[in-house]
Amino acid sequence: MDLPEKVILFTGVTSGIGLVLVERIACQFEKTHQLHFCVTCRNMNKGKSLEKMLAINHESVQVTLIKVDIGDVKSILEGCNKIRKRFSKMDCMYLNAGIMPVKSFNWKNILKSCLLDLNAVEMFRTGYGMFNTTQLVNDDGINEVFATNVLGHYVLVQEMIPLLEANVQKKLSQIIWTTSANATKDAYNPNDLTCKLGPNAYSNSKYVMEATSIELNERYNSKGIYSQIADPGTAITSLTLGILPMWIWYIFLPILWMVRLLLPNLTLTPYNACQSLLWLLQQCPEDLDPGSRYCSQTSLLKGNYTVQKKIDITPGEANSIYNKVSVIAEELLSKYT
DSSP states (O other): OOOOOEEEEEEESSSSHHHHHHHHHHHHTTSSSEEEEEEESOOHHHHHHHHHHHHHHHOEEEEEEEOTTTTTTHHHHHHHHHHHHHHHHHOOEEEEOOOEEEEEEEEHHHHHHIIIOOOHHHHHHTTSSSEEEOOOOOOTBBBBHHHHIIHHHHHHHHHHHHHHTTTTTTTEEEEEEOOTTTOGGGOTTOOHHHHHSSHHHHHHHHHHHHHHHHHHHHGGGGGTTEEEEEEOOOOOSHHHHTTOHHHHHHHHHHHHHTTTTOTTTOOOSHHTTHHHHHHTTTSSGGOOOOOEEEEEEEETTTTTEEEEOOSSSHHHHHHHHHHHHHHHHHHHHHHHO
């Protein structure tokens, strides 16, 4: 008997958490579904390495590589044209691509939190205020962090709505966003949506992303499309390697393992981190709360598991933020279409 087809689109899976996620999904579903992965990637050489890995380990999994720079609206539109020609439906989208241009640790703020505010546990749990970041603007005049983490994914989703809707008769469609515990309302300024002026562009982008997902879910549920939010916790990936070299992280690992007794969201490895992203794909979307993060956690007793945490965003706030993102997207789309 033919297996049911499951078509999944990915961003940000040629390294780190995303790469392990693709492998774990293949292991989980290849015996029950005919899997077809649509992998968008900026670096096609990395994409071909992923394709080769899957061909060796999972012969039945089909892979289509599409060149897309998720921080570039023009590139997204070109890629989406190719995707629509190749596929007639889309079962799930994993929006995992993201950038965090960190220059260094913010030692002043870290010491202040540890010695004066006595808030070190919360800082290490979320990472908020720990880093000094670089503010860069792309060719469209948009903060690069916002353009990649939020705007590009918003445009990608809107372009894929017809394929997500085409799946309704057979099964509900999912959109799964990768967020961060670093997301916080404190970083958001309604008068500076893209955080062009503020110091916490990454935290702001993840907060705006969460609001966008919540409102997207509200608007498209009637069409069988459900949007959820996954938090992989804190893992050592290419983002963290930009802060400190790997050999220093290895020195810190025993300390981090001990801290994990208090903070189970210190998932540390990409395998542990992608637990919640995989878990969401195994659930019925109708049973999930769009206003919650589903968080990867790990411990000695429980191993890898997923917990649900409510997000501090009201429906009105989500609607307002979504509309602002939409206005920016429409301005750029009019430029390129």
